[in-house]
Amino acid sequence: MVSAGGALPQAHQLVADCRPLGADDIVILSSESDVPAALALAGALSELPVDVHVVPVGAIDLIAMSRITQFGNMVTMRIFQCPLTQFNRAVKRVFDIAASIAGLVLAIPFFVIIPILIKLDSRGPVLFRQTRHGYNNEPIRVLKFRSMVVMEDGDNFSPAVRNDPRVTRVGRFLRRSNLDELPQLFNVLIGNMSLVGPRPHATSQNETFARLIASFYRRHNVKPGITGWAQVNGYRGDIDTLEKMRRRVEHDLFYIDNWSLLFDVKIVILTLFSRKVYRNAY
Incomplete structure (x- = not known):
């Protein structure tokens, strides 16, 4: 799990550090202001054979109680679901x-x-x-x-x-x-x-x-x-x-x-x- 703050100068070093770890997933914690840096870091980490996730720090509680779903052409976080289908x-x-x-x-x-x-x-x-x-x-x-x-x-x-x-x-x-x-x-x-x-x-x-x-x-x-x-x-x-x-x-x-x-x-x-x-x- 890494932070997106100051990501660009460290990206290539992070890739080098992660290669020998044999990780399956890398999670990037990002504030709203760090989204561009987080995406750039995710792009750099795409060189590794791992799943890369970006989690908005301010939305961790929201994500914890939600389910990622497809709504039309959008990906949404479903917080509540109608009890009966x-x-x-x-x-x-x-x-x-x-x-x-x-x-x-x-x-x-x-x-x-x-x-x-x-x-x-x-x-x-x-x-x-x-x-x-x-x-x-x-x-x-x-x-x-x-x-x-x-x-x-x-x-x-x-x-x-x-x-x-x-x-x-x-x-x-x-x-x-x-x-x-x-x-x-x-x-x-x-x-x-x-x-x-x-x-x-x-x-x-x-x-x-x-x-x-x-x-x-x-x-x-x-x-x-x-x-x-x-x-x-x-x-x-x-x-x-x-x-x-x-x-x-x-x-x-x-x-x-x-x-x-x-x-x-x-x-x-x-x-x-x-x-x-x-x-x-x-």
Whole structure:
């Protein structure tokens, strides 16, 4: 590794010094002002049977976290990559369509019985539509079976807490069993949600947590899900501390960065059979 500073007078001597070393690579460290000298030095070193690299000193940290890629006719340093490739998004979408159709067919008895129980238990509509932020932070309307006596949304929304008096008797059962989420299979089918992904939070909560957690909005780089990696690890329910939210975001980002179809299948299976999913359901 050599510096480009004062390179020209030393170039031929450097070539002579490097010949007996049997080096495979030579790295030239160069500041922005030394670029012409670095290129001249690289030209001199081309006499050797080695790979010659030039590294801008001020960009070492940037290079360390990037990947060199081809963008059109340019060579670029890609710092961030869209989490799912176009092919992976297509695979995930096919899985979502197949799974949501199968789920809706299997859930037909619940779609008959649950509305009757809701109507017998309390006044109000069967379904609850609430605004959430979806893919790319776009607003979507998320469907749920109504489990409360109120229909709050937006800035007026206050999340349910343990022993919340707003939750109806039927609603308490629906929330503990996660059956209140069943209508979101329609969200998955139409394409504004996925079967697996970060759970969508109320819009007012998003703004609050985004100010406290720098990477919070990375969760919206994929579609929100009915279930997710955070939920099957017990991170659901009331968010009464910042640490709980950080842990939830960490699990969501781990899912995004490590997505695979098998990972989705694993999360679905854990959702159906793991006790952790129901630990903080109320």
